[in-house]
Amino acid sequence: MQKKHSSISDLFRITTPAAALAFSLVASSSHADEDMSKPVIKVEKKKDGTYMYIDGVKVHETDTTKQPLPPVVTPGDKVGAPPSDAVVLFDGSEESFKMNWTDTKGGDSKWKVVDGALESVRRAGYVQSKEKFGSCQLHIEWASPAKVQGNGQGRGNSGVFLMGTYEIQVLDSYENQTYADGQAGALYGRSKPKVNASRKPGEWQSYDIIFHQPQFDKGGKVTKRATFTVLHNGVLIQDHTVLSGGTGWNGPHAATEYKAHADKLPISMQDHGNPVRFRNIWVRELKD
Numbered sequence: 001m002q003k004k005h006s007s008i009s010d011l012f013r014i015t016t017p018a019a020a021l022a023f024s025l026v027a028s029s030s031h032a033d034e035d036m037s038k039p040v041i042k043v044e045k046k047k048d049g050t051y052m053y054i055d056g057v058k059v060h061e062t063d064t065t066k067q068p069l070p071p072v073v074t075p076g077d078k079v080g081a082p083p084s085d086a087v088v089l090f091d092g093s094e095e096s097f098k099m100n101w102t103d104t105k106g107g108d109s110k111w112k113v114v115d116g117a118l119e120s121v122r123r124a125g126y127v128q129s130k131e132k133f134g135s136c137q138l139h140i141e142w143a144s145p146a147k148v149q150g151n152g153q154g155r156g157n158s159g160v161f162l163m164g165t166y167e168i169q170v171l172d173s174y175e176n177q178t179y180a181d182g183q184a185g186a187l188y189g190r191s192k193p194k195v196n197a198s199r200k201p202g203e204w205q206s207y208d209i210i211f212h213q214p215q216f217d218k219g220g221k222v223t224k225r226a227t228f229t230v231l232h233n234g235v236l237i238q239d240h241t242v243l244s245g246g247t248g249w250n251g252p253h254a255a256t257e258y259k260a261h262a263d264k265l266p267i268s269m270q271d272h273g274n275p276v277r278f279r280n281i282w283v284r285e286l287k288d
């Protein structure tokens with residue numbers, strides 16, 4: 001009867017020179033943090049073949065109890081439509097607005113639904129989701145007013161706030177110059193977008209946002225900063241940007257800091273006095 005492994009040298013044997021060049025065999029992962037240039041590889045020779053483990057994970061594992069298959073998610077029927085596992089926060093109807101949104105005190109919001117879009121109303125205050133979220137993928141579409149009024153920060157200004165706290169600027173930035181870290185797609189006061197991918201005033205635009213929330217220890221100290229990846233109309237404008245502090249307006253220095261907060265908080269949009277519209281808002285929660 002054949003032994004499972006003929007010898008320890010078999011267990012870690014490399015069979016071809018190419019493999020020998022490509023892989024460094026390490027019997028345990030205890031040195032994994034010592035060389036970032038290559039993975040930790042373990043080769044296991046069995047009766048029915050040779051198996052490889054990279055960073056402790058078996059390559060091509062077919063046992064789904066050991067390597068579960070990703071859950072099936074049915075994508076939306078067209079680009080931008082919510083997939084099957086999304087929480088739809090606004091689908092264009094009055095009902096979904098009433099069901100999912102309030103003002104910042106938890107009361108009825110004075111924002112209005114017009115032609116299937118949620119419109120900001122001057123002095124109505126921010127609107128916020130009833131449901132709370134931490135790290136998430138957020139899809140949201142917006143349009144600044146077709147009739148151009150004002151300039152700079154006064155033209156089509158709103159904002160999408162993750163955890164009601166961290167603002168991705170919404171602004172009519174089509175041929176409308178303002179400071180770079182305050183134009184559309186900026187993490188306000190912190191990180192300008194890589195490019196200006198704005199459409200014309202009145203046209204629908206999209207943000208696809210991948211947000212990882214900051215982490216705080218029990219004393220409220222930041223142990224992990226928030227990160228943002230944002231696509232504006234399908235164009236990458238924030239590439240895993242690490243947010244070094246808050247995005248709050250604090251005069252010309254914008255020197256706001258992180259303040260410890262709950263693990264989950266509402267998503268909110270800003271009333272900046274301009275009738276900016278939103279539609280097709282959906283969220284997928286992410287595990288950190």
Ligand code: MG
Nearest residue numbers: 157158159170
């Ligand atoms: Mg704003």
